Amino acid sequence: MEKFEKLTGIAAPLPLVNIDTDMIIPKQFLKTIKRSGLGVNLFDEMRYDRDGNEVPDFVLNKPQYRQAQIIVAGDNFGCGSSREHAPWALKDFGIKAVISTSFADIFFNNCFKNGILPIVLPQEAVDVLMKDSEKGSNARMIVDLEAQTVTSSDGEVFHFEVDSFKKHCLLNGLDDIGLTMEKAAAIDTFEAQASQARPWV
Amino acid sequence: MSPKTLYDKIWDAHVVHEAEDGTCLLYIDRHLVHEVTSPQAFEGLRMTGRKVRAPDKTIAVPDHNVPTTPGRENPDQMPEESRIQVAALDQNARDFGIHYYPVSDIRQGIVHIVGPEQGWTLPGMTVVCGDSHTATHGAFGALAHGIGTSEVEHVLATQTLIQKKSKNMKVEITGKLRPGVTAKDITLSVIGATGTAGGTGYVIEYCGEAIRDLSMEGRMTVCNMAIEGGARAGLIAPDEKTFAYVNGRPHAPKGAQWEAAMTWWKTLRSDDDAHWDKVVTLKGEDISPVVTWGTSPEDVLPITGVVPAPEDFKGGKVEAARRSLDYMGLTPGQKLTDIEIDTVFIGSCTNGRIEDLRAAAEIVKGKKIKVKRAMVVPGSGLVRAQAEEEGLADIFKEAGFEWRLAGCSMCLAMNPDQLAPGERCAATSNRNFEGRQGYKGRTHLMSPAMAAAAALTGHLTDVRRITG
Numbered sequence: 163m164e165k166f167e168k169l170t171g172i173a174a175p176l177p178l179v180n181i182d183t184d185m186i187i188p189k190q191f192l193k194t195i196k197r198s199g200l201g202v203n204l205f206d207e208m209r210y211d212r213d214g215n216e217v218p219d220f221v222l223n224k225p226q227y228r229q230a231q232i233i234v235a236g237d238n239f240g241c242g243s244s245r246e247h248a249p250w251a252l253k254d255f256g257i258k259a260v261i262s263t264s265f266a267d268i269f270f271n272n273c274f275k276n277g278i279l280p281i282v283l284p285q286e287a288v289d290v291l292m293k294d295s296e297k298g299s300n301a302r303m304i305v306d307l308e309a310q311t312v313t314s315s316d317g318e319v320f321h322f323e324v325d326s327f328k329k330h331c332l333l334n335g336l337d338d339i340g341l342t343m344e345k346a347a348a349i350d351t352f353e354a355q356a357s358q359a360r361p362w363v
Numbered sequence: 364m365s366p367k368t369l370y371d372k373i374w375d376a377h378v379v380h381e382a383e384d385g386t387c388l389l390y391i392d393r394h395l396v397h398e399v400t401s402p403q404a405f406e407g408l409r410m411t412g413r414k415v416r417a418p419d420k421t422i423a424v425p426d427h428n429v430p431t432t433p434g435r436e437n438p439d440q441m442p443e444e445s446r447i448q449v450a451a452l453d454q455n456a457r458d459f460g461i462h463y464y465p466v467s468d469i470r471q472g473i474v475h476i477v478g479p480e481q482g483w484t485l486p487g488m489t490v491v492c493g494d495s496h497t498a499t500h501g502a503f504g505a506l507a508h509g510i511g512t513s514e515v516e517h518v519l520a521t522q523t524l525i526q527k528k529s530k531n532m533k534v535e536i537t538g539k540l541r542p543g544v545t546a547k548d549i550t551l552s553v554i555g556a557t558g559t560a561g562g563t564g565y566v567i568e569y570c571g572e573a574i575r576d577l578s579m580e581g582r583m584t585v586c587n588m589a590i591e592g593g594a595r596a597g598l599i600a601p602d603e604k605t606f607a608y609v610n611g612r613p614h615a616p617k618g619a620q621w622e623a624a625m626t627w628w629k630t631l632r633s634d635d636d637a638h639w640d641k642v643v644t645l646k647g648e649d650i651s652p653v654v655t656w657g658t659s660p661e662d663v664l665p666i667t668g669v670v671p672a673p674e675d676f677k678g679g680k681v682e683a684a685r686r687s688l689d690y691m692g693l694t695p696g697q698k699l700t701d702i703e704i705d706t707v708f709i710g711s712c713t714n715g716r717i718e719d720l721r722a723a724a725e726i727v728k729g730k731k732i733k734v735k736r737a738m739v740v741p742g743s744g745l746v747r748a749q750a751e752e753e754g755l756a757d758i759f760k761e762a763g764f765e766w767r768l769a770g771c772s773m774c775l776a777m778n779p780d781q782l783a784p785g786e787r788c789a790a791t792s793n794r795n796f797e798g799r800q801g802y803k804g805r806t807h808l809m810s811p812a813m814a815a816a817a818a819l820t821g822h823l824t825d826v827r828r829i830t831g
């Protein structure tokens with residue numbers, strides 16, 4: 163996995179609550195057996211009309227947001243299915259961080275596995291950053307994972323919380339499976355004990 | 364010892380390693396796999412030269428993509444990309460030596476129906492699957508939740524998952540349900556009360572008399588939608604009904620092992636003075652047959668209600684409601700029972716089991732449908748066979764329903780079963796998101812009996828008006 167470096171980028175506003183995974187990547191794009199190439203279909207049904215033409219009003223189609231690396235969204239972003247295609251599509255488009263008041267649990271976890279940082283901030287902070295993101299490419303937001311801060315284009319700084327283990331993995335681009343494999347002995351011991359205690363499993 | 368919840372007990376029994384910050388390595392007893400979220404995980408194993416650590420605990424079945432029309436064993440029936448995914452699962456199951464129910468096997472079906480049916484899901488287990496509705500298995504008192512593809516790969520390789528413990532939420536449904544009210548109405552009403560983010564960060568335990576009174580199948584319906592309320596998992600403590608359901612299933616323990624298992628299973632309940640971080644209580648008598656009007660499962664109202672106005676809401680929900688109403692083509696103040704329906708879908712892991720089909724068949728028996736299209740898609744080949752034996756299939760066919768083969772079908776419309784733009788569907792599935800059942804398709808969620816009632820009248824209908 164790539165390391166999460168300090169990010170200075172354009173933020174796109176998506177002021178909707180309950181943006182679900184079907185919106186992020188509709189199911190017709192789940193038929194791939196690869197992880198890459200989903201960026202063109204990110205938010206497909208909002209972004210294109212039935213004939214495949216871009217909907218000019220949709221934020222990521224506006225010239226000033228085509229290079230967005232951050233999304234600022236309403237409550238409960240990523241609710242719905244467990245499809246990792248959602249973070250794959252975001253990542254493939256170039257999104258590296260999403261800011262909201264809350265995220266759905268599975269989506270939240272899936273982000274970290276793909277080098278995307280989901281940032282939870284209180285409503286007032288999200289409101290300020292939402293406004294800030296409306297400035298388009300004139301404004302750059304700074305996301306500093308090391309310092310756990312988001313800085314608006316006006317220099318206003320917001321601190322966010324992040325799980326220390328997840329932060330460590332993201333900063334260092336660590337692969338979970340490799341880390342867990344190092345604990346193989348503990349898994350062996352557990353399995354041996356569990357097969358005594360619960361042999362029917 | 365300090366008192367524990369059911370969640371605490373299952374969790375504690377599965378911790379392999381705990382780091383100082385509370386991050387745990389949790390052992391996984393059952394890993395269910397389907398064709399859509401697994402190809403990249405198997406690919407990852409191949410690229411790193413890793414094996415499946417516990418193939419005997421890994422069970423795969425294709426369900427999301429498969430056609431539900433006869434002759435589907437013929438791969439030409441499938442769109443190319445779906446065929447590739449199913450073929451990839453066939454290949455992966457063979458290469459990695461995991462349990463597999465191919466499309467041609469009568470036991471094939473929706474992964475969350477097959478697991479319990481075959482006795483793979485047992486009380487006290489940890490169960491995961493690359494699918495958010497894994498919560499279904501919580502009905503057995505198993506800690507079951509959905510995971511992403513990276514985590515699928517992690518479980519395949521290590522049989523563990525990196526997890527932090529969630530908080531405990533108790534959802535109690537007291538008293539008795541009124542006639543015409545089902546498990547689906549309970550679970551939708553809970554989401555209506557708590558919101559789709561109300562359970563975020565929690566594992567829910569459902570309890571109370573109305574939950575106890577439910578059959579195992581009803582309990583699966585309730586737990587299935589825990590995720591729609593944002594919870595990581597939903598649980599119901601096992602009891603005599605659970606044990607009776609499990610007993611004799613192909614992969615359930617037998618003989619002395621059964622006795623040993625029962626000894627542990629009987630301890631799987633929350634202690635009386637256990638701590639809850641949040642408690643939600645609904646009265647069973649207050650729950651009505653409900654339907655959804657919008658594009659989020661929290662948009663729930665009793666069928667006797669009217670379409671709300673955006674101004675009825677607060678904050679970001681005002682704009683979301685406006686968008687929903689526009690998408691759904693509804694007018695505030697319109698009676699829900701005046702909403703006309705052109706498609707009915709009975710099936711899915713929420714309501715595709717035999718009792719669901721019985722409940723729907725009871726309503727349609729001897730009558731004819733008034734909608735353009737209605738389909739029943741049994742949740743597994745075995746459910747289908749049983750429904751045929753009981754004569755339910757004939758009831759549906761005579762009424763004008765299509766009688767399909769097992770799969771996810773129009774629940775997420777990855778196969779050819781889709782709504783056309785603007786079509787409106789009464790569905791027994793679990794998601795009414797924009798485009799879920801087809802581009803610009805409109806979905807109203809409800810119980811099987813309510814969907815059957817809508818099929819007969821051509822509009823959303825209070826099932827109690829039909830049953831009297």
Ligand code: SF4
Binds near residue numbers: 427
């Ligand atoms: S029936 Fe629907 S919700 Fe259930 S597993 Fe299939 S697609 Fe998912």
